[in-house]
Amino acid sequence: MIYFIGAGPGAADLITVRGAELLKKADVIIYAGSLVNPALLDYAKESCKIYNSAKMTLEEVTSVMKENKEKEVVRLHTGDPCIYGAIREQMDILDREEMKYVSVPGVSSFIGAAAALNAEYTLPNVSQTVILTRMAGRTPVPEKEEISKLASHGATMVVFLTSTMLAELSERLIEGGYAPDSPAAIVYKATWPDEKVVRTTVKEIAKAAEENGINKMALIMVGGFLGSEYERSKLYDPSFTHLFREASK
Known part of the structure; x- marks a missing residue:
């Protein structure tokens, strides 16, 4: 399986629990080296093969995925990869190759x-x-x-x-x-x-x-x-009734 994982915004402990657990199990990690905090690689097991995609083309990245299609592969992107992550082009290639993958969201x-x-x-x-x-x-x-x-x-x-x-x-x-x-x-x-x-x-x-x-x-x-100007939220306004609370008189 290939896992597209959001690494979070930077701090190594802001990756999701799911993402961190998959990093620990990965046989191969391909990470966006120009943006992902390298401290996240500390989650990887000793035998894991690690590739820095900052030095790779799309074709080289997907070639590594194909070569390791029987293994657990993590594609580690910065933040949440749904925003400027260039994941669609990778997924389209994997679809054509009939290779399975899942997405794991991250903190943008x-x-x-x-x-x-x-x-x-x-x-x-x-x-x-x-x-x-x-x-x-x-x-x-x-x-x-x-x-x-x-x-x-x-x-x-x-x-x-x-x-x-x-x-x-x-x-x-x-x-x-x-x-x-x-x-x-x-x-x-x-x-x-x-x-x-x-x-x-x-x-x-x-x-x-x-x-x-x-x-x-x-x-x-x-x-x-x-700025400093805004209105108070109705959600916690004592004069506002909603599904879970009656307005106070």
């Missing part, structure tokens, strides 16, 4: 970043929507998903894979409707030992990153959830 880096900020993305009367996106680079994005168009919603935004294009990101966000002084945050390597959190504004994102030496492995968060 955008969740780790929220924890680093002690933040809630979905505050009442501020934003009830979280947009996960990226700037177009070598990998394009659909025209309807261009940053300024998404920014027009005024929702919470989490921008991946954009650390080298921050000046342009600020321009697009402002063009889309965010005020220059709208709150923003940069979280570098969320949950890793060298995590860094920088609070700034939309206008100053690029400057703040430069001043803090951040040019890779960072998430950019934008929106009113980073």
Whole structure:
């Protein structure tokens, strides 16, 4: 069996229990070496063969899977592989080869970043929507998903894979409707030992990153959830009746 496992956002103890147990049993581990914390490999047994996919092509990765189809193989991706994990192309090849695989979810880096900020993305009367996106680079994005168009919603935004294009990101966000002084945050390597959190504004994102030496492995968060104004949740409001509690008089 082949297991596509989310390694979590960085800290070795933030992988799921299921993921950790499968790592212990694996005969082969193919891990995304450019992003996955190598401390996770400490879960592997001594006889396990380990491959760093940062140095491999898609064809080389799937070739290792095919060569070990009678063994327990773990494909270890950063965060949760359903977000920018490039897993579909691997699974399609395995489908054609009639090889079995399952997915094991992980904690995404955008969740780790929220924890680093002690933040809630979905505050009442501020934003009830979280947009996960990226700037177009070598990998394009659909025209309807261009940053300024998404920014027009005024929702919470989490921008991946954009650390080298921050000046342009600020321009697009402002063009889309965010005020220059709208709150923003940069979280570098969320949950890793060298995590860094920088609070700034939309206008100053690029400057703040430069001043803090951040040019890779960072998430950019934008929106009113980073401010101080919001409404109290109805869920715990004593005047609100729901399925499990009657409103107090």
